[in-house]
Amino acid sequence: KCSLQSGKMLLLDSSVDATLSVQSRSDVQTCTKWKAPIIWEGMFDARLFDEAHKRKGSSVALTVFAVGKYLDAYLEIFLNSSEKHFMLGLRVTYYVFTDTPEKVPSILLGPNRSLKVIRVDRHSRWQDISMMRMQTISDLIEGEIRHNFTHVFCFDVDQKFSERFGSEALGDSVALLHAYFYRLPKKMYTYDRNPLSKAYMEQGDFYYHAAVFGGTWRNVKAITDACYKSIVEDKENGVEAIWHDESHLNKYFWLNKPSRVLSPEYCWDDNIRYRTDVLVKRLLWAPKDYEHLRIN
Ligand code: 2GW
Ligand code: MN
Numbered sequence: 001k002c003s004l005q006s007g008k009m010l011l012l013d014s015s016v017d018a019t020l021s022v023q024s025r026s027d028v029q030t031c032t033k034w035k036a037p038i039i040w041e042g043m044f045d046a047r048l049f050d051e052a053h054k055r056k057g058s059s060v061a062l063t064v065f066a067v068g069k070y071l072d073a074y075l076e077i078f079l080n081s082s083e084k085h086f087m088l089g090l091r092v093t094y095y096v097f098t099d100t101p102e103k104v105p106s107i108l109l110g111p112n113r114s115l116k117v118i119r120v121d122r123h124s125r126w127q128d129i130s131m132m133r134m135q136t137i138s139d140l141i142e143g144e145i146r147h148n149f150t151h152v153f154c155f156d157v158d159q160k161f162s163e164r165f166g167s168e169a170l171g172d173s174v175a176l177l178h179a180y181f182y183r184l185p186k187k188m189y190t191y192d193r194n195p196l197s198k199a200y201m202e203q204g205d206f207y208y209h210a211a212v213f214g215g216t217w218r219n220v221k222a223i224t225d226a227c228y229k230s231i232v233e234d235k236e237n238g239v240e241a242i243w244h245d246e247s248h249l250n251k252y253f254w255l256n257k258p259s260r261v262l263s264p265e266y267c268w269d270d271n272i273r274y275r276t277d278v279l280v281k282r283l284l285w286a287p288k289d290y291e292h293l294r295i296n
Contacts, residue, residue, distance in 0.1 A: 018048045020168075028263065028277045032205065038177070038261040041279040044168045050089050053167040059091035060170070061149040061217070063137050066098045066157045067122050067129050074157045074286055076105040083110055085161035085282065087170075093149070097136060131245045134228035141221045153214035154224075159267065163282045171260030173219040175253045178209035179264040179272055179285075192247040198230035199241035204254045210246035212267050212283070215259075226252050 022030040024042045066075040094115040096104055099122040123129045137154055145152055151170050189207040192199035227248040241247035265278055269285040
């Protein structure tokens with residue numbers, strides 16, 4: 001949460017006491033109506049955030065799934081690029097979930113960084129691979145992450161870091177603006193519109209992208225528990241939300257407002273035409289070969 005003091009946002013988010021200047025960007029929305037900051041390039045001093053988080057002892061668990069063909073297609077590039085750009089200077093552990101642990105590439109890791117591989121079953125439907133991440137993440141937080149890390153960030157694997165994705169992104173609960181929707185009218189948002197689904201929603205604040213979300217371990221546990229519970233209820237009722245886990249995540253963040261919102265700089269698709277407001281592309285969508293990857 002933040003309060004305005006002469007153009008500076010003083011973050012009362014439990015994570016850190018560094019400032020964000022909301023006035024340094026007049027071309028974009030830098031604060032939500034519930035006074036959470038929306039992070040854009042130019043609003044923060046990276047050094048101050050890193051120092052504050054180091055002082056506080058922040059540490060980050062990154063979860064990523066690489067099941068079936070997604071391991072060969074994306075994992076190595078994801079991890080190598082993350083080593084160059086993700087939370088440098090903080091303690092980071094990657095939790096890689098895969099059905100083929102023996103195929104995880106060996107990555108040269110920086111100091112204070114480690115990688116753990118966890119075997120998971122391969123669901124036959126891709127929708128289930130994506131949705132079941134919620135339960136798996138929750139279980140790992142309960143069993144291990146909560147004892148060792150302050151924060152958790154959950155990522156899709158089909159992306160590549162290309163610039164700093166740093167401690168300014170850490171917050172109590174963190175959602176990402178979807179690159180394709182942040183400038184569209186709300187009526188275009190692809191929320192689940194089926195009243196029979198737990199993800200059903202009429203209106204919302206933004207359309208969030210499930211490729212990146214995070215927060216303190218306690219909040220990410222709550223997010224993944226709630227989404228998983230809704231997914232199971234839908235299954236019992238024989239319905240599936242239009243965008244699977246992403247629909248449930250949008251519903252969650254409508255009812256439980258994120259304390260920090262990441263601009264689309266934090267997950268951009270280069271297929272979108274040039275935008276003057278995106279000054280830094282920190283994470284990029286990897287090209288997708290649907291034909292090849294989605295045979296089930
Ligand atoms: C997914 C779709 C079709 C075929 C396979 C898979 C698949 C996904 C897979 O075979 N193996 C696997 O590890 N995954 C994991 O699920 C992987 O981490 C991947 O990044 C993630 C989500 O699947 P993805 O990236 O193909 O879906 P997108 O890019 O369309 O993602 C959005 O929508 C999804 C729900 O439909 C999720 O909410 C995702 O978080 C969103 O970004
Ligand atoms: Mn993806």
